[in-house]
Amino acid sequence: MVGRIIDLYGVSDLASISKGIIGNVVISQIGKSISASILKMIPIVGQIVGSIVNAGVAASITGILGTAISRICYTNVKKYMNGESVDWTMAFSADMIKRAMQVAQDNIK
Numbered sequence: 001m002v003g004r005i006i007d008l009y010g011v012s013d014l015a016s017i018s019k020g021i022i023g024n025v026v027i028s029q030i031g032k033s034i035s036a037s038i039l040k041m042i043p044i045v046g047q048i049v050g051s052i053v054n055a056g057v058a059a060s061i062t063g064i065l066g067t068a069i070s071r072i073c074y075t076n077v078k079k080y081m082n083g084e085s086v087d088w089t090m091a092f093s094a095d096m097i098k099r100a101m102q103v104a105q106d107n108i109k
Contacts, residue, residue, distance in 0.1 A: 001062065001065070001066055002066075002069050005066060005069045005070050005073060006069065006073060008073075009070075010077070011073065011076075011077065011088070060105075060108075063104075063108075064101050064104045064108070065101060067100075067104035067107075068097060068100035068104045069097070069100070071100050071103065071104065072091055072096060072097070072100050076088065
């Protein structure tokens with residue numbers, strides 16, 4: 001998904017830069033779904049609730065990540081088109097991705 005979003009903005013050479021960083025950011029978010037796995041230990045009800053929570057967490061992370069990457073691409077392509085210098089490595093740093101994900105998450109609330 002990330003590579004495709006980056007490609008849509010015409011900066012597909014950056015897809016390889018972001019893949020490793022994105023992986024690290026997403027892995028930190030996966031811890032949130034561990035609680036759902038614990039719920040699954042409770043017979044029947046826990047399994048149902050745990051599955052729902054896992055699906056919800058996965059969908060949320062995917063949506064937030066897609067929105068964050070799109071925002072990063074849009075902002076930096078806009079700067080580039082206006083003649084500003086863009087440090088693409090910094091644009092896709094773990095810190096920038098986390099910030100963009102936080103903004104995307106805050107906009108959902």
